[in-house]
Amino acid sequence: MKLSEVKEILDAEVLVGEHNLDREVYLACGSDLMSDVLAFVKDKVLLLTGLVNPQVIRTAEMMDIKAIVFVRGKKPSEEILKLAEEKDMIILTTKYPLYISCGLLYSKGLTGQESKQEGGHET
């Protein structure tokens, strides 16, 4: 799914990387636990989280995650956005909560489901 579609489905605002919305994500991972995210190694993953601190960007960096959606209208600080920009990431923010955001993307085809064990999950 293209990030421009993600933006539309979640009625999201783009905070970083407006010009890169043609990039694709294949899977999604919704979690507030970064250790859990770090156990989830896949390519082209979209991270949805309600956690807002610089370690979200760091975690994404280690995982090669290039796109993050902050849910429930959360907006990261300038410092966090700057770090994301340096790492060539796309940052979106949506007013929907985590569960609804994941549900909307899932129902539109971003299932994140390769196997029951390793697919997109929610914490």
Next chain:
Amino acid sequence: MKLNFEVDGDEFILAGEASSQVKKILKQLGVSSEIIRRIAIAMYEAEINMVIHANGGKIEVEITPKKVYIVLKDTGPGIPDIDLAMQEGYSTASEEVRELGFGAGMGLPNMKKYSDDLKITSEVGKGTTVEITVYI
């Protein structure tokens, strides 16, 4: 190639900076992205642990054409029972650390999962040394 890092224990915001630099260097060296990701995750988990449990420490990274060998040394409180600490879900992290998204008891299991060899030596009251090896 040998790299040395000092990790500041008071700056949670900066935790991960050393892992980020190692990741960048491995990319420049042309190491495959899958291997880099394994090294980056294992080192990052260890670096985070160093900050949240031991007030920082020192990291040495040795890169050869065959492997990446990372040694993380701290002078923190030590781990009384390493087998227990290796169990998924076991954590002694504070509530504050959990609010930051860590302390789920996945740090050591993740390090083991992503490294080819993981060695932890620890003495209570003196500190912990974590050795991570990933073959390229």
